[in-house]
Amino acid sequence: MAKIQRCNYVMYLLVLILLIMNIFFFMKELESKSKCREQEKKKLSWSQRAAEEAEAVASISCSGHGKAYLDSLVVDGIPTCECYTCYTGPDCSLLIPNCSANAFGWDPLFYEPFWMENAESSAVVIAGWHRMAYSFPDPTSHLSQELEKTIRKLHSNAKNAITDGRYIAIGVGASRLLNAVVHSLSMENYSSSPYPAKFFAKPPHYPFYKLQTDYLQTRHYEFIGDPSLLNNSDIGGDVFEFVTSPSNPEGNLEGPVLKGGPNVKYIFDRVYYWPQFTAIPAPADDDLMIFSLSKLTGHAGTRLGWAVVKDVNVYNRMKEYIHQADMEISKDTLLRALTILRVVNEGDGKKFFNFAHEILRDRWEKISHIFSFSKRFSIQHIPTQYCTFLDRAREPSPAFAWVKCKREEDKNCTHVFFEEAKIRGHPGSGFFADNTYVRLGLVTRQHDFDMLISRLEQFISQDDDNGYCISPSINNQ
Numbered sequence: 096m097a098k099i100q101r102c103n104y105v106m107y108l109l110v111l112i113l114l115i116m117n118i119f120f121f122m123k124e125l126e127s128k129s130k131c132r133e134q135e136k137k138k139l140s141w142s143q144r145a146a147e148e149a150e151a152v153a154s155i156s157c158s159g160h161g162k163a164y165l166d167s168l169v170v171d172g173i174p175t176c177e178c179y180t181c182y183t184g185p186d187c188s189l190l191i192p193n194c195s196a197n198a199f200g201w202d203p204l205f206y207e208p209f210w211m212e213n214a215e216s217s218a219v220v221i222a223g224w225h226r227m228a229y230s231f232p233d234p235t236s237h238l239s240q241e242l243e244k245t246i247r248k249l250h251s252n253a254k255n256a257i258t259d260g261r262y263i264a265i266g267v268g269a270s271r272l273l274n275a276v277v278h279s280l281s282m283e284n285y286s287s288s289p290y291p292a293k294f295f296a297k298p299p300h301y302p303f304y305k306l307q308t309d310y311l312q313t314r315h316y317e318f319i320g321d322p323s324l325l326n327n328s329d330i331g332g333d334v335f336e337f338v339t340s341p342s343n344p345e346g347n348l349e350g351p352v353l354k355g356g357p358n359v360k361y362i363f364d365r366v367y368y369w370p371q372f373t374a375i376p377a378p379a380d381d382d383l384m385i386f387s388l389s390k391l392t393g394h395a396g397t398r399l400g401w402a403v404v405k406d407v408n409v410y411n412r413m414k415e416y417i418h419q420a421d422m423e424i425s426k427d428t429l430l431r432a433l434t435i436l437r438v439v440n441e442g443d444g445k446k447f448f449n450f451a452h453e454i455l456r457d458r459w460e461k462i463s464h465i466f467s468f469s470k471r472f473s474i475q476h477i478p479t480q481y482c483t484f485l486d487r488a489r490e491p492s493p494a495f496a497w498v499k500c501k502r503e504e505d506k507n508c509t510h511v512f513f514e515e516a517k518i519r520g521h522p523g524s525g526f527f528a529d530n531t532y533v534r535l536g537l538v539t540r541q542h543d544f545d546m547l548i549s550r551l552e553q554f555i556s557q558d559d560d561n562g563y564c565i566s567p568s569i570n571n572q
């Protein structure tokens with residue numbers, strides 16, 4: 096009897112265990128079904144295809160010597176590779192023999208690896224219906240409040256400019272803003288002055304100041320040239336000086352040449368006043384300062400520049416100019432710029448600025464080391480200066496080397512470098528200096544820079560009795 100009873104207990108126990116197990120697995124199943132439903136809900140719908148296409152094109156390797164883009168030429172259903180300088184072939188695997196090193200280019204492509212490392216945060220999805228209208232809902236604002244906030248935060252992070260109480264005007268690159276400024280300043284007193292406003296820039300300088308001002312000249316203004324050839328008292332009417340600080344091509348922090356006065360004003364082109372290119376001794380507080388996405392992050396093709404302006408009348412005339420010339424700025428550009436600048440602002444800008452600064456400092460160290468052995472050539476001197484962004488004295492890291500050919504017979508320095516060293520540089524005359532100078536770009540892709548260094552090492556080591564010999568440690572990097 097007791098045996099039967101024990102058997103029954105065991106049976107009940109087993110049934111109970113089975114029941115509990117069933118309930119447990121049933122609950123698990125329910126939970127997993129609801130997770131699936133949630134995931135299903137989270138799955139992307141209309142952006143999925145665009146994301147897949149963007150990732151597929153980014154995964155085309157082009158042998159590491161080129162890139163395929165979403166809008167590259169499509170052949171047999173596949174976007175084709177666009178090869179870097181000196182490479183060719185369908186997959187860019189062929190090195191072009193005797194190709195000249197590219198130190199000519201303007202494009203700051205050395206930033207590319209940063210944007211590839213930060214692919215997730217810097218990608219932009221643009222819906223087919225994104226801001227299709229010419230204007231924002233508030234037609235008086237020409238950039239989104241978020242972008243304006245982000246630009247102000249950026250300057251506060253970089254400690255490079257005061258933006259409180261200033262207006263932010265935007266344009267199709269700094270280039271368009273330069274002419275917006277020329278127009279705005281020249282209209283200030285045009286009704287009361289018999290003279291057109293006069294614009295100056297100290298050579299060597301960024302060529303657009305003259306080329307663009309001449310090209311778009313109206314009866315209200317003219318470009319004159321070198322301010323150091325003038326005595327302020329010789330000039331009738333309003334006088335304006337473009338001051339590039341740090342300068343292009345030399346990379347030094349500059350002040351104006353023209354003495355201040357009631358009819359003298361300055362346009363500070365500060366497109367290189369960022370911690371990767373220069374020491375930031377203090378936040379700039381000029382009346383009119385111009386910045387550019389091209390130089391800051393490398394996105395020259397996005398075409399966005401901004402000006403920080405103190406005077407509301409100058410700002411309003413610039414805004415009117417942009418409206419008349421361009422009917423506002425591309426909203427797609429503004430969205431991309433917002434995404435990019437938000438990434439720059441992450442961690443107070445430390446990650447981005449340190450990345451870019453380290454590359455440029457290393458490049459300057461290499462190139463100035465090589466030229467230090469030459470008696471035939473010299474490069475500009477840039478002092479070590481205290482930087483408030485890094486909170487320490489900081490070594491130079493300019494965007495360009497400004498090389499002087501010192502021999503009497505080397506009248507065309509660009510020619511000397513091209514013919515004797517197979518290096519393509521930018522002639523001094525392009526910056527309104529003489530042709531005994533050549534500018535070598537240091538903001539190129541790593542491959543272009545490596546090629547420049549290897550050609551320079553060979554050239555300088557063969558050159559006169561300078562004692563330079565190719566150091567394996569530098570050469571192999």
Ligand SMILES: Cc1ncc(COP(=O)(O)O)c(C=O)c1O
Nearest residue numbers: 268269270301343366387389400
């Ligand atoms: C000193 C200077 N200002 C302005 C610009 C133009 O910049 P953006 O590409 O924004 O038009 C450049 C471009 O090389 C430059 O060197």
